[in-house]
Amino acid sequence: MRELWLVAKHEYLRMVRRRAFLLGTLAMPLLIIVITAISVTIAIGKRDDRPLGYVDQAGVLSAAVQPASSGERVVELRAFADTQAAEGALQAGQIQGYYVLPADYMQSGQVHLYYWENAPTDAVQQQFDHFIRANLAAGLPPDVQQRAIEGSSVTIRSADGKREINNQNWIALVLPFVASFFFVMAVMTSGGYLLQAVTTEKENRTMEVMITSLTPEQLVSGKAAGLMAVSLTQIGIWTLAVVIGLIVGAQYFAPLRQAEVPWGMLGIAVLYFLPSYVLVAGIMVAIGSAVTEIQQGQQIAGLINLLFFVPFFFLALVIANPDSPVLVALSLFPTTAFMTITMRWSLAVVPLWQMAVSWILLVASAAGSLWVSARVLRAGMLRYGQRLNLRGVWRAVRPLTR
Amino acid sequence: MATVSISHVSKRFGDVQAVADVSFSLEPGEIFGLLGPNGAGKTTTIRMMLDIFRPDSGEIRLFGGSLNEDTKKRIGYLPEERGLYKDLKLEPTLVYFATLKGLSEADARARLEGWLQRFDLYAHRNKKVQELSRGMQQKAQLIATLLHEPDLIVIDEPFAGLDPVNTRLVKEIIEEQRQAGKTILMSTHQMQQVEALCTRIALINRGRTVLYGPVEQIKRDFAGNAVIVEGQGEVGDGDGLFQARHENGEWRLTLEPGVSPQMVLRALAERDGLQIERFEIAEASLDDVFVTVVRGDREADDA
Numbered sequence: 001m002r003e004l005w006l007v008a009k010h011e012y013l014r015m016v017r018r019r020a021f022l023l024g025t026l027a028m029p030l031l032i033i034v035i036t037a038i039s040v041t042i043a044i045g046k047r048d049d050r051p052l053g054y055v056d057q058a059g060v061l062s063a064a065v066q067p068a069s070s071g072e073r074v075v076e077l078r079a080f081a082d083t084q085a086a087e088g089a090l091q092a093g094q095i096q097g098y099y100v101l102p103a104d105y106m107q108s109g110q111v112h113l114y115y116w117e118n119a120p121t122d123a124v125q126q127q128f129d130h131f132i133r134a135n136l137a138a139g140l141p142p143d144v145q146q147r148a149i150e151g152s153s154v155t156i157r158s159a160d161g162k163r164e165i166n167n168q169n170w171i172a173l174v175l176p177f178v179a180s181f182f183f184v185m186a187v188m189t190s191g192g193y194l195l196q197a198v199t200t201e202k203e204n205r206t207m208e209v210m211i212t213s214l215t216p217e218q219l220v221s222g223k224a225a226g227l228m229a230v231s232l233t234q235i236g237i238w239t240l241a242v243v244i245g246l247i248v249g250a251q252y253f254a255p256l257r258q259a260e261v262p263w264g265m266l267g268i269a270v271l272y273f274l275p276s277y278v279l280v281a282g283i284m285v286a287i288g289s290a291v292t293e294i295q296q297g298q299q300i301a302g303l304i305n306l307l308f309f310v311p312f313f314f315l316a317l318v319i320a321n322p323d324s325p326v327l328v329a330l331s332l333f334p335t336t337a338f339m340t341i342t343m344r345w346s347l348a349v350v351p352l353w354q355m356a357v358s359w360i361l362l363v364a365s366a367a368g369s370l371w372v373s374a375r376v377l378r379a380g381m382l383r384y385g386q387r388l389n390l391r392g393v394w395r396a397v398r399p400l401t402r
Numbered sequence: 403m404a405t406v407s408i409s410h411v412s413k414r415f416g417d418v419q420a421v422a423d424v425s426f427s428l429e430p431g432e433i434f435g436l437l438g439p440n441g442a443g444k445t446t447t448i449r450m451m452l453d454i455f456r457p458d459s460g461e462i463r464l465f466g467g468s469l470n471e472d473t474k475k476r477i478g479y480l481p482e483e484r485g486l487y488k489d490l491k492l493e494p495t496l497v498y499f500a501t502l503k504g505l506s507e508a509d510a511r512a513r514l515e516g517w518l519q520r521f522d523l524y525a526h527r528n529k530k531v532q533e534l535s536r537g538m539q540q541k542a543q544l545i546a547t548l549l550h551e552p553d554l555i556v557i558d559e560p561f562a563g564l565d566p567v568n569t570r571l572v573k574e575i576i577e578e579q580r581q582a583g584k585t586i587l588m589s590t591h592q593m594q595q596v597e598a599l600c601t602r603i604a605l606i607n608r609g610r611t612v613l614y615g616p617v618e619q620i621k622r623d624f625a626g627n628a629v630i631v632e633g634q635g636e637v638g639d640g641d642g643l644f645q646a647r648h649e650n651g652e653w654r655l656t657l658e659p660g661v662s663p664q665m666v667l668r669a670l671a672e673r674d675g676l677q678i679e680r681f682e683i684a685e686a687s688l689d690d691v692f693v694t695v696v697r698g699d700r701e702a703d704d705a
Binding site for chain 1 (some may be wrong): 452479488524
């Protein structure tokens with residue numbers, strides 16, 4: 001165990017001190033900061049405090065009626081007797097725009113919005129929408145009135161009541177896709193590092209010295225653990241950047257304030273990420289041990305990465321039919337389990353048996369990949385200039401040959 | 403109890419029989435030479451001994467048992483081709499290797515300073531390994547081999563890339579280790595170093611042990627295979643009896659297998675224009691032994 005820890009610590013420190021790692025890790029938060037700054041600047045720059053006008057030809061609006069608790073009031077709503085007056089005010093720059101409710105509004109439901117160059121913001125338009133709703137529901141009891149203004153919030157619960165999905169919690173919808181993105185980034189970066197580390201050690205014979213100090217299993221597990229810690233550091237920094245981005249962004253964008261942290265989803269992501277990472281690490285070590293040059297390894301690793309990307313190609317299916325048999329199969333297959341389960345999580349209630357089976361299969365294949373990679377490493381590490389073919393790999397993993 | 407006992411090991415890689423039948427043992431406190439031409443199977447034998455490869459057949463015992471995690475810590479290995487992280491600084495690299503061999507980081511650092519000073523590498527301890535010269539890298543690798551004070555030291559071509567000053571230093575250190583009771587297995591092509599340091603040798607050729615025993619005994623056994631001739635005129639062609647080379651004003655004749663000194667003396671006496679002033683049986687150098695055995699093997703195979 002001590003050796004495993006030493007290898008892990010060595011690999012971790014070696015990797016995080018690399019300039020490429022620092023650049024790769026900090027580039028993402030910087031990007032988020034830049035995007036947030038640009039968005040905030042645009043939001044502040046666009047802010048228009050001038051009143052919003054309206055012409056009520058249908059006779060349904062009363063300035064006295066205001067939504068009971070429809071959130072903050074953004075701008076003043078000013079009534080005009082006719083379109084000429086509203087047009088005059090718009091041209092004079094007294095109002096940022098005006099709505100017209102035509103006489104047949106109650107039948108058609110149509111409203112018209114007039115403005116010069118810049119449309120009123122979403123928040124301003126939403127304020128007017130709430131104003132109309134409040135007027136239409138004016139005769140109803142206050143609680144019904146409020147429901148009519150805010151609309152419905154659908155929550156889907158599993159039969160046992162343990163899992164639920166709420167269409168208001170948009171973070172839960174976005175997170176799986178973000179998590180998948182981070183996962184793929186982490187797999188590609190870290191898997192690449194691992195492949196490079198193994199191939200380089202094989203090329204410069206460091207492996208020969210290492211293996212006279214510890215077992216191939218300790219070496220492989222230590223490397224996997226060290227690079228997993230690198231990935232988690234990277235993901236931690238990125239997550240922190242996203243959280244800070246959300247907190248800062250929430251000051252300026254109302255929808256971000258509704259965001260809730262989906263802890264269940266995060267738990268699932270962590271539960272699946274760790275064995276998925278070990279699986280990738282094992283595969284990369286095996287490839288690095290079997291090939292003679294880093295370029296060969298990268299080509300094979302590229303194909304292997306595709307196995308992890310597969311769920312992306314079924315994105316449309318995930319949205320349309322999250323419980324389709326194809327997605328169930330992808331949920332159970334170890335390389336695609338993490339991404340498929342997290343994406344389905346937000347759109348459907350994934351049955352417990354599927355999650356249990358897929359997780360057990362994933363953990364078993366992760367352990368198997370470490371076991372196989374240690375054997376391939378032993379068989380292939382000293383074959384300088386000679387590639388280990390598939391038959392050689394098979395011979396290496398058959399325990400009876402030991 | 404032998405420190406290392408290798409008994410009839412063999413190893414095949416695909417169609418290549420790298421090691422066919424190798425046996426030898428190392429006694430505690432001796433410097434043992436493992437010799438052989440390129441591709442003979444020396445390095446494969448060493449790698450099997452260190453559990454880098456597993457033999458197809460035969461038995462290997464270290465410290466009286468099979469190799470395990472504890473016995474690995476008692477071994478220091480200097481591979482033929484250097485194996486240090488090129489992109490890392492020297493000091494942390496050596497500390498890392500020592501900790502993998504069971505030393506604490508503090509102990510490793512404390513011991514390292516003395517070794518770096520002795521090998522004249524202290525000023526370079528913060529340089530990356532790839533910035534060091536080949537000789538410096540060789541010395542650094544030797545420090546990695548010795549820092550954890552192993553009981554068994556396996557050194558493959560320890561003098562490669564060293565200048566005469568450093569060669570002498572490394573010889574001194576190897577001798578020091580022997581005096582401290584360590585067992586040393588040295589594989590090298592530098593026969594004069596083997597003669598100077600080793601008490602016993604094994605010569606491997608084409609994957610088999612073809613010569614094995616104390617150096618002095620082997621030299622005595624092969625003594626009849628070389629003669630020294632001094633005189634006037636040219637010794638010239640050996641007529642299939644010997645290979646001649648002129649050095650330091652005398653002729654050294656290495657006899658072909660099955661040829662006796664008497665046969666050579668008779669042949670030389672019959673030559674016109676050669677006046678023999680001195681004819682003596684030379685003590686065979688290990689170099690001669692090596693060449694004689696390897697060439698004899700090859701010719702026996704060709705016949």
